[in-house]
Amino acid sequence: MKFAVLATVSAHLPLVALACADHPPRYIYPRQAPSSSEGSTLSPSSSAPAPSTSSDSALGSSSVDDATATGNATSVTQISVSLISTNPTAVPLSLITAQQVSSATVPLPSTATPGVTPSAIPNAPSLPDISGLSSANYPAMDKPPPTNSTEVQQWIQEVQNSGFSIPNISVTVESAACSANPDAVADTSRCWWTCSGCTRDTDIVACPDTLHWGLTYDDGPAFYTPNLLQYLDEHQLKTTFFTIGSRILEFPDTLQTEYMGGHQIGVHTWSHPPLTTLTNEEIIAEFGWTKKITKDILGVTPNTFRPPFGDIDDRVRTIALAMGLKPVIWTRLSTTVTFDTGDFNINAGTISSSQVIENFNEIIGNATSIDTGFIVLEHDLFEQTVELATGYILPQALAHQPAFNITPVISCLNMPMANAYIETNDNSTNPPPSGSLTSGGAASTGSGSSSSSAATPTALPSLLPAQALIVSCIVGALLGVSSLML
Numbered sequence: 001m002k003f004a005v006l007a008t009v010s011a012h013l014p015l016v017a018l019a020c021a022d023h024p025p026r027y028i029y030p031r032q033a034p035s036s037s038e039g040s041t042l043s044p045s046s047s048a049p050a051p052s053t054s055s056d057s058a059l060g061s062s063s064v065d066d067a068t069a070t071g072n073a074t075s076v077t078q079i080s081v082s083l084i085s086t087n088p089t090a091v092p093l094s095l096i097t098a099q100q101v102s103s104a105t106v107p108l109p110s111t112a113t114p115g116v117t118p119s120a121i122p123n124a125p126s127l128p129d130i131s132g133l134s135s136a137n138y139p140a141m142d143k144p145p146p147t148n149s150t151e152v153q154q155w156i157q158e159v160q161n162s163g164f165s166i167p168n169i170s171v172t173v174e175s176a177a178c179s180a181n182p183d184a185v186a187d188t189s190r191c192w193w194t195c196s197g198c199t200r201d202t203d204i205v206a207c208p209d210t211l212h213w214g215l216t217y218d219d220g221p222a223f224y225t226p227n228l229l230q231y232l233d234e235h236q237l238k239t240t241f242f243t244i245g246s247r248i249l250e251f252p253d254t255l256q257t258e259y260m261g262g263h264q265i266g267v268h269t270w271s272h273p274p275l276t277t278l279t280n281e282e283i284i285a286e287f288g289w290t291k292k293i294t295k296d297i298l299g300v301t302p303n304t305f306r307p308p309f310g311d312i313d314d315r316v317r318t319i320a321l322a323m324g325l326k327p328v329i330w331t332r333l334s335t336t337v338t339f340d341t342g343d344f345n346i347n348a349g350t351i352s353s354s355q356v357i358e359n360f361n362e363i364i365g366n367a368t369s370i371d372t373g374f375i376v377l378e379h380d381l382f383e384q385t386v387e388l389a390t391g392y393i394l395p396q397a398l399a400h401q402p403a404f405n406i407t408p409v410i411s412c413l414n415m416p417m418a419n420a421y422i423e424t425n426d427n428s429t430n431p432p433p434s435g436s437l438t439s440g441g442a443a444s445t446g447s448g449s450s451s452s453s454a455a456t457p458t459a460l461p462s463l464l465p466a467q468a469l470i471v472s473c474i475v476g477a478l479l480g481v482s483s484l485m486l
Contacts, residue, residue, distance in 0.1 A: 207373025
């Protein structure tokens with residue numbers, strides 16, 4: 001059953017905002033501005049949404065009309081939305097705001113026992129004993145790791161020895177904002193997803209089978225992740241958690257609970273920077289430390305990652321592949337149609353909870369009209385995002401007809417959970433990355449930037465014709481006004 005759009009287009013945030021990469025500070029922990037410095041050995045050279053129909057569910061419509069919730073930075077308006085199902089214990093949408101009073105978290109059901117193995121991965125190494133885990137053995141939380149440590153220098157050497165040739169692509173500036181990087185927007189050879197939607201064959205952006213949802217949550221583990229885990233367990237659902245190294249260090253027991261519960265774990269960097277703004281060494285440090293702490297706690301190393309903000313180009317891709325990581329983004333049909341709920345921005349006060357639900361309704365409308373499955377961007381970092389997931393989004397999805405097949409990303413790719421980790425992967429059926437990025441083609445779903453063939457690793461910037469460049473810059477400027485954080 002589809003959904004009624006009971007508000008005008010102007011009443012909610014345009015979906016175009018969901019495709020951009022201009023991002024203000026967005027995290028409760030301190031974050032440093034990403035560095036764009038150069039000078040080290042590996043440094044670079046310098047469709048419309050588907051319409052909805054009315055729901056006749058006996059559960060009726062959950063509506064919040066003409067109410068204004070004042071956020072941290074601005075005022076956002078609740079809109080009317082139609083729901084076919086909600087969680088009976090859901091917090092009312094009008095109370096899910098930037099300034100809501102925090103409620104208690106549920107405890108983890110138990111802590112994992114060292115030496116056990118997850119039932120979903122019978123050939124997995126034994127779970128490590130983390131009682132001696134010390135923050136002194138890792139970089140400072142929520143700050144870009146230094147690149148001069150012994151560990152990072154070793155990872156740099158491993159990348160150099162990997163057989164991958166890293167493209168000579170310059171770093172972006174100003175948090176990878178499209179409007180601040182017109183030359184990068186115009187350079188189609190770099191395949192910059194942020195501003196063009198360009199993807200390579202190695203990018204995972206959808207599930208192959210229709211109505212198959214690769215469920216994902218970013219930025220945890222966090223305080224309210226146990227609440228999400230409880231709901232997932234109650235409904236026999238599994239997901240992919242793209243975890244931040246700093247949060248893993250803060251919540252190691254939660255990570256072990258996720259893993260032992262049959263959920264997939266992926267890498268989401270150490271400090272959540274826009275990766276195209278970093279030097280090669282800084283990217284290696286972000287990936288390396290997150291891989292290391294994950295293995296220290298789980299005994300296995302993820303072979304997938306999600307770039308923060310979806311900020312990825314061929315330089316970032318190649319470094320990731322050289323480190324055994326395949327990119328997982330989220331489904332994007334065009335510049336204005338991306339499968340991003342926008343849930344993260346509730347905490348910043350730039351979107352209302354009902355607007356997030358409306359975004360999700362539009363995502364579902366599009367998901368039922370495409371010939372593949374899909375991947376949606378959601379987060380488990382904040383109380384508000386978890387409340388929306390467990391109170392509204394997942395109940396909506398579970399009640400949908402025809403039914404969605406909701407699984408982790410690795411499962412939606414028709415692979416066993418063992419293939420999600422380097423140590424347990426079946427290399428014969430899921431070969432690890434090797435060779436050059438030039439083996440895959442490019443596709444584009446963005447602002448006029450596209451490429452029919454992969455970039456040569458040492459390709460020089462290739463400018464668009466003047467007219468196309470103007471169009472790209474206009475689109476970049478439009479995207480640049482958004483404050484959305486992914």
